[in-house]
Amino acid sequence: MRPGDKVPSENQLAEQFSVSRMTARRALTDLVNEGILLRSQGLGTFVSDHRPMSSMLEITSIDDEIMKRGHQYSNRVLTQKQLLASAPQARMLGVEVNELIYSTKIVHLENNVPIQLENRLVNPSYAPQYIDQDFSSITANRYLNKVAPLTEADHVVEAIVPTQEISDALEVTLQQPCLLVSRRTFSAKGIVSFANLYHPGNRYRLGGHLDFHSSN
Incomplete structure (x- = not known):
């Protein structure tokens, strides 16, 4: 995925990878904390411009x-x-x-x-x-x-x-x-x-x- 691309929702990720919604949420949160993903209220989660x-x-x-x-x-x-x-x-x-x-x-x-x-x-x-x-x-x-x-x-x-x-x-x-x-x-x-x-x-x-x- 490229910077600006929207990431699938927690439900979609849970279904795609056969994991619980809580596991999907934790994975997304970890990536947000690392600066790899960016959450936008009401819009969703996106791939950030993660340049060094x-x-x-x-x-x-x-x-x-x-x-x-x-x-x-x-x-x-x-x-x-x-x-x-x-x-x-x-x-x-x-x-x-x-x-x-x-x-x-x-x-x-x-x-x-x-x-x-x-x-x-x-x-x-x-x-x-x-x-x-x-x-x-x-x-x-x-x-x-x-x-x-x-x-x-x-x-x-x-x-x-x-x-x-x-x-x-x-x-x-x-x-x-x-x-x-x-x-x-x-x-x-x-x-x-x-x-x-x-x-x-x-x-x-x-x-x-x-x-x-x-x-x-």
Whole structure:
């Protein structure tokens, strides 16, 4: 069934699968609680738009996000190299133009389907061994948080149309909208990394919860 499709009623499911109505009701309730189904008062139960969701308000390692959903995580390292910072790259990392920096491009997969292309620049001053890591066994985010614990971050989220490189990496068409999260992370000493994180718009969503407490 596809998102938006109506699910058979409790009575219909009980008859179809030869179970009690109570069992059918419990199964539907469990699926609603997991976010797979959506109940609408007076209309019925429908298949929800159950795309993976990442929090905008915290930085987690993508392998943790995927495994918490009970899915398989894997990745493909496209590039892992040293380069001399261009003027825009130098501004992002707070280094001098032509200073040595590290660059990685990694595709993250959920159940063997690409869900994120991570283009990351790293300041070697805070993670000198970054370029030597085996990122098939540890994510870039997890490694950086280990060697240069993150204290703050800023990010911007926008919708984009993918370039050919992004389209190929995420296995989407050039017309498929994507989400871009541009994120700069800091340790206590300075800027650690800048990353552009690209997600297929039809496979991913971002969300968060704000809890406001009165100061009185």
